[in-house]
Amino acid sequence: MAKTKALFAGVFIFTVFCLPFGASAQEVFRHSDGTLTIRFEDGTEREVVPSDSILFSSAFEEITVLEKQKQPIGEPMPVYVPEDYYASLQVRMKENRLRDLRIQLEELRNKKDKLGEELEFARENPGRIRADDRVELSNRFFSASEDIDKTKEKIADGEKDLAALKRHWHKNVLAALPLPRLIPVPDNYDMGIARLADLPDDKPKKEEEPVVWKAPEDIPMPIIPHPSTVEIKDRYYHPPSFCKLEKAAKLEDGKVLVRTVKEELFFFLPEEMRIHRRGRPMLSCKINTERTDRGLFLRFHITLHIPAARRSFGGLSKYTPIRIELLNGEVVNLYNIEANTGTFDDETNSVRFEALAPLSVSNAESLRKNDTNKIRLGWTGGHEDYVIYNIGLIRDQLECLDRYLIKN
Incomplete structure (x- = not known):
C-alpha cells in the first residue's frame, strides 16, 4: 500500500513540474472580445480551459493579442439586367x-x-x-x-x-439577336455590269416649252351683291328657324287646330341634389303653341322625375298664375285654365303635369318681340322660379304659327 502511494505521488510531481517544460510549442491568443484560444503544434486550436494555465504555463507568459480587422466596405457589384x-x-x-x-x-x-x-x-x-x-x-x-x-x-x-x-x-x-452582318463592298469593286449612268445618250433632248396658264373665257363671273343691300343678322338673337307642326287637322265643328312640336324650354336641378342625381334634372318642361278657334294658347308639359317630390309640389290648380319675365325687363302674366294633379308614368317612373295658358294680343306681341329669361309656376304647394335656357323658343314657335296661317 505504501509503495502504491509513493508511485502516484511520483507521477503527480512529474506531471506538474516536468510536462510544462517539455510543452513549449503552444501559443495563446487573446481576441478582441476577451476570449483566449490556444494553438498546438499540429495547428489545431481550442478555447482555453482552467487546467491549461498549469499544464502549459510557459505559453501563458506571452499572450498574443489579436486586433479586430475592419473589412473594407466596397461598392456592390452591379447586376446586369437586360x-x-x-x-x-x-x-x-x-x-x-x-x-x-x-x-x-x-x-x-x-x-x-x-x-x-x-x-x-x-x-x-x-x-x-x-x-x-x-x-x-x-x-x-x-x-x-x-x-x-x-x-x-x-x-x-x-x-x-x-x-x-x-x-x-x-x-x-x-436588336439583340445575332443577325449576320452584310459584307461591306468597296467603291472600286467591279460588279460585272455596265453602269447605265455612264452610257452615252445619243438621243437628242427635246426642249420643253413653258406652260402658260390662261383663264377660261366661257365661265361667267359671279355677281356679288353690294354690302348695303345685304341684311346681316346676329345668329345668337336670330337663329335659323325650324318650323315644325305636330298637328294640323279639322275639328268636329270645322275649325282648324294648328300645334307646333313641343320642345325643351327649361330644366331644374337644385344645387344640393347634383351629386345624388348625377346631373340628371329633377324637373323639366317642354312647351308648344296652339291656335284654335278660341284663340292662341301656350301648353306646358312638365315632367317631375322624382315621384316622391309630388307631395311637396302638389299640382297645378285652375287659374294658377304663370309669370314670364323677358330679357328687356318686361313681365308677361298668364294663368292656367286647366287644373291638373299629375299623371304617373310607369315606363319612365315620373309624374307628368300639363298647363294651358291663353295668350292675349298684347302678351303675344310682347313674346314675339323679346326673348324670355325666367318663368314662375304657381304650384299648390307654393310658387317657384325657373331659369329658361331656350330663351328664343316661344318667339320662334309664334312666328312658325304666323307663317303657317298666312300661307294657308
Whole structure:
C-alpha cells in the first residue's frame, strides 16, 4: 500500500513540474472580445480551459493579442439586367391589368342585367315596391351602365398601350439577336455590269416649252351683291328657324287646330341634389303653341322625375298664375285654365303635369318681340322660379304659327 502511494505521488510531481517544460510549442491568443484560444503544434486550436494555465504555463507568459480587422466596405457589384427584361415585365403587367378589367366588365354586365330585371319588376308592380326603392334601383342601374362605359374605355386604352409596348419589346429583341452582318463592298469593286449612268445618250433632248396658264373665257363671273343691300343678322338673337307642326287637322265643328312640336324650354336641378342625381334634372318642361278657334294658347308639359317630390309640389290648380319675365325687363302674366294633379308614368317612373295658358294680343306681341329669361309656376304647394335656357323658343314657335296661317 505504501509503495502504491509513493508511485502516484511520483507521477503527480512529474506531471506538474516536468510536462510544462517539455510543452513549449503552444501559443495563446487573446481576441478582441476577451476570449483566449490556444494553438498546438499540429495547428489545431481550442478555447482555453482552467487546467491549461498549469499544464502549459510557459505559453501563458506571452499572450498574443489579436486586433479586430475592419473589412473594407466596397461598392456592390452591379447586376446586369437586360433591357428587354423591363419591357417584358411591363407587357405582363399590362396583360394582367387587361385581364382584370375584362373580368370586372363581365361582373358589371351581370350586375346590370340583374338590376334591369329588378327594375322591370318594380315598374310592373308599382303597388308592391315603394317609390323610393324604385328610384334607388333606377340610380343603381344607371350607375352600373356608366361604370360599364368607363371600363370599356379603360380596356380600349389598355389595348393600345399593350400594342405599343409589344412593338417596343419586339424591336429590342430583334436588336439583340445575332443577325449576320452584310459584307461591306468597296467603291472600286467591279460588279460585272455596265453602269447605265455612264452610257452615252445619243438621243437628242427635246426642249420643253413653258406652260402658260390662261383663264377660261366661257365661265361667267359671279355677281356679288353690294354690302348695303345685304341684311346681316346676329345668329345668337336670330337663329335659323325650324318650323315644325305636330298637328294640323279639322275639328268636329270645322275649325282648324294648328300645334307646333313641343320642345325643351327649361330644366331644374337644385344645387344640393347634383351629386345624388348625377346631373340628371329633377324637373323639366317642354312647351308648344296652339291656335284654335278660341284663340292662341301656350301648353306646358312638365315632367317631375322624382315621384316622391309630388307631395311637396302638389299640382297645378285652375287659374294658377304663370309669370314670364323677358330679357328687356318686361313681365308677361298668364294663368292656367286647366287644373291638373299629375299623371304617373310607369315606363319612365315620373309624374307628368300639363298647363294651358291663353295668350292675349298684347302678351303675344310682347313674346314675339323679346326673348324670355325666367318663368314662375304657381304650384299648390307654393310658387317657384325657373331659369329658361331656350330663351328664343316661344318667339320662334309664334312666328312658325304666323307663317303657317298666312300661307294657308
